[in-house]
Amino acid sequence: MIKDFTFYLPVKIIFGQGSFERVGEEASLIGKKALIVTGRSSTKKNGLLLNLQSQLEEKKIDWVLYDHVRPNPTNVIVDEGARIARERSCDFVIGLGGGSALDAAKAIALSAKSGLPIWRHIASWEEDYVKPEEALPILAIETLAGTGSESDNISVVTNVATNEKPGFASPLMFPRTAIVDPLVLLTVPKRMTAITGFDILCHTVEGYVSRVSHPVCEILNERAMEYVVEYLPEALKDEKDLDSRGYLAFANILAGISLTHSRATLLHAMEHPLSGYFGITHAEGLAALFPKWLEFSYDGYPERFKRIGSIFGLTGSDNTKENLLEKVKDFLKDIELDVKLSELGVRLDDPRVLARDSIKYMGGGVKNNPVEADVEDIVRILEASM
Ligand SMILES: [Fe+2]
Numbered sequence: 001m002i003k004d005f006t007f008y009l010p011v012k013i014i015f016g017q018g019s020f021e022r023v024g025e026e027a028s029l030i031g032k033k034a035l036i037v038t039g040r041s042s043t044k045k046n047g048l049l050l051n052l053q054s055q056l057e058e059k060k061i062d063w064v065l066y067d068h069v070r071p072n073p074t075n076v077i078v079d080e081g082a083r084i085a086r087e088r089s090c091d092f093v094i095g096l097g098g099g100s101a102l103d104a105a106k107a108i109a110l111s112a113k114s115g116l117p118i119w120r121h122i123a124s125w126e127e128d129y130v131k132p133e134e135a136l137p138i139l140a141i142e143t144l145a146g147t148g149s150e151s152d153n154i155s156v157v158t159n160v161a162t163n164e165k166p167g168f169a170s171p172l173m174f175p176r177t178a179i180v181d182p183l184v185l186l187t188v189p190k191r192m193t194a195i196t197g198f199d200i201l202c203h204t205v206e207g208y209v210s211r212v213s214h215p216v217c218e219i220l221n222e223r224a225m226e227y228v229v230e231y232l233p234e235a236l237k238d239e240k241d242l243d244s245r246g247y248l249a250f251a252n253i254l255a256g257i258s259l260t261h262s263r264a265t266l267l268h269a270m271e272h273p274l275s276g277y278f279g280i281t282h283a284e285g286l287a288a289l290f291p292k293w294l295e296f297s298y299d300g301y302p303e304r305f306k307r308i309g310s311i312f313g314l315t316g317s318d319n320t321k322e323n324l325l326e327k328v329k330d331f332l333k334d335i336e337l338d339v340k341l342s343e344l345g346v347r348l349d350d351p352r353v354l355a356r357d358s359i360k361y362m363g364g365g366v367k368n369n370p371v372e373a374d375v376e377d378i379v380r381i382l383e384a385s386m
Contacts (some may be wrong), residue, residue: 002215003214003215005214005215005216005261007214007216007261008171009151009174009257009260010171010174011150011151011174011175011176011177011178012026012176012177012178013150013151013177013178013180013253014026014177014178014179014180015180015181015249015250015253016180016181016182017181017182017183017242017246018181018183019179019180019181020048020051020141020179020181020183020184021055022179023051023052023055023056023139023141023179024052024055024056024058024059024061025055025059026139026177026179027055027056027059027061027092027094027139028059028061029177030092030137030139030176030177031061031090031091031092031136031137032061032062032091033061033062033063033064033088033089033090033091033092034056034061034062034063034064034090034091034092034093034094034139035063035064035066035081035084035085035088035090035092035093035094035105035108035112035136036049036052036053036063036064036065036066036067036094036096037066037069037081037093037094037095037096037097037101037104037105037108038065038066038067038069038095038096038097038101039067039069039070039097039098039100039101040067040068040069040070042097042143042187043096043097043143044067046143046187048096048141048143048184048187049065049067049096052094052096052141053065063094064084064085064088064090066080066081066084066085066108068080068081069081069097069100069101069104070100071100071281071282072100072156072158072165072275072276072279072282073100073101073103073104073107073156073157073158074157074158074159074160075117075118075119075122075157075158075159075160076160077104078104078107078108078111078118078157079111079117079118081104081105081108081112082107082108082110082111082112082115082118085108085112085136086112086115090112090136091136091137092136092137092138092139092176093105093106093108093109093112093136093137093138093139094138094139094140094141095138095139095140095141095149095175096141096143097141097142097143097144098142098143098144098146098147098196099144099146099147099148099149099156099196099199099282101143102140102142102147102149102150102175103147103149103154103155103156103157104155104157105138105140106138106140106149106155106173106175107121107122107155107157107173108136109135109136109137109138109172109173110132110135110170110172110173112135112136113132113134113135113136114130114132114133114134116130118157119157119159121168121170122157122166122168123164123166124168125360125361132170132172133172134172135170135172135173137176138173138174138175138176139175139176139177139178139179140175140177140178140179141178141179142178142179142180142181142184142185142249142252143184143185143187143188144185144188144192144196145180145185145188145196145197145200145245145248145249145251145252146195146196146197146199146200146252146283147196147199147203147252147256148200148203148252148253148255148256148257148258148259149256150175150178150179150180150252150253150256151175151178151253151256151257151260152169152174152256152257152259152260153169153170153171153172153173153174153260154167154168154169154173154259154260155167155168155169155173156168156272158275158276159276163273163276163277164273164276164357164361165272165273165275165276165361166272166361166362167264167268167272167362167365169260178253180249180252180253182242182245182246182249183242185245185248185249186239186240186242186245188245189239190236190239191336193232193235193236193239193248194232194236194335194336194337195281195283195284195337196252196283197228197232197235197236197248197335198232198283198286198287198332198335198337199282199283199286200224200228200248200251200252200255201225201228201229201232202264202267202268202283202286202290203224203255203256203258203259203264204221204224204225204228204251204254204255204258205221205225205308206262206263206264206265206267206268206365206368207221207255207258207259207261207262207263207264208221208222208225208258208262208304208307208308209265209297209300209301209304209305209308209369209370210262210263210264210265210368210369210370211367211368211369211370212261212262212263212368213262213304214258214261214262216261217257217258217261217262218262220254220255220257220258221254221255221258221262222307222311223251223254224250224251224252224254224255224258225251225308225311226311227247227248227250227251227254228248228251229311229312229331230247231243231244231247231248231251232244232248232335233331233334233335235248236334236335236336262368263364263365263368264362264365264368265297265365265366265368265369265370266293266296266297266358266365266366266368266369266373266378267286267289267290267293267365267369268286268362268365269358269359269362269363269364269365269366269369270289270293270354270358270362270378270381270382271285271286271289272357272358272361272362273354273357273358273361273362274341274344274346274354276357277354278344278345278346278347279345280344280345280346281344283337284337284339284344285341285344285346287332287337287338287339288339288340288341288343288344288346288385289341289381289382289385290328290332291325291328291329291332291385292381292384292385293381294321294324294325294328295321295325296371296373296377296381297369297370297371298321298324298370299321299370299371300369300370300371301370302321304370305321305324306319308324309323309324309327312324312327312328312331313327314327340385340386341382341385341386342386346386348382348383348386351378351379351382351383352375352379354378354382355375355376355378355379355382356375358378359374359375359378
């Protein structure tokens with residue numbers, strides 16, 4: 001029996017080689033003055049920022065540059081961007097970059113409209129939480145295929161005071177338009193391709209085995225997993241291979257659509273406190289946790305994990321939990337992401353704090369996992385992943 005579902009995705013997704021050249025035209029359909037939200041250097045070095053600015057000028061769209069985004073964007077960065085957007089009367093936000101720039105742009109769009117610190121819109125567990133009612137429209141231009149942020153309604157912001165790093169969602173954070181140009185993705189260095197590609201794989205696997213998995217997204221996830229398993233190693237072998245870049249970017253869109261509906265699971269819930277406290281790279285944390293998470297979760301949804309096994313090339317009686325684990329470890333070695341948490345700089349002085357944070361701030365993910373975990377389970381997975 002097919003599960004009941006609702007599917008809502010109000011994002012105009014423009015995918016294709018050369019689609020970056022349509023940025024000005026698409027921006028002109030959204031607003032008259034943009035806050036451009038991007039990082040400090042890469043979009044300057046690769047010329048994309050300059051290209052964007054000249055397209056906006058050609059369409060007579062004013063812009064204000066906010067180039068302070070760093071990996072794991074913080075509430076301070078978001079509040080500053082929102083203040084500038086308000087002071088300079090920007091009527092839309094352009095996110096230019098990878099997941100961090102897009103997540104920051106989406107969060108800025110909320111606070112710029114309400115005038116409240118972003119944390120008031122995130123911390124739903126606090127008494128002074130305010131549900132956002134309005135947001136500036138968002139144009140998302142992806143330069144790094146990994147988080148699915150261009151096609152979902154989710155943002156992740158780290159609180160500098162507490163190291164909390166929750167993911168939060170709002171229908172107001174769906175980008176109005178998302179532009180994904182595989183030609184642009186050719187500029188992504190090899191290590192970054194591996195890292196972001198593995199994040200896509202996690203989104204698809206987790207969306208596929210999530211307890212709230214979604215009938216439409218199940219199909220998207222199967223295909224996205226196939227693409228990542230086949231094309232990520234290809235993209236790493238030949239960095240100029242446009243075909244594999246295109247498939248990864250497409251897989252990322254499918255995974256983003258899925259995340260909106262099927263959500264992530266315990267794996268992402270466990271990783272967020274690690275990058276929140278230790279500043280580690282999100283997908284490296286996922287890679288370090290993945291084998292032990294898989295081992296813990298497999299028996300909760302064996303038929304789905306078997307299907308994942310078949311995507312990794314396992315057939316018949318060989319398609320077992322143990323063999324899938326080996327396949328995953330080989331895949332991680334192949335893409336040079338077979339890491340341990342200790343190598344990333346994680347310390348487990350008090351693992352229960354990390355485990356409690358996973359449950360408190362990413363409780364949805366913990367509940368969605370095929371096998372629900374308590375504090376002790378999470379501590380065991382963390383320790384085994386060191
Ligand atoms: Fe992720």
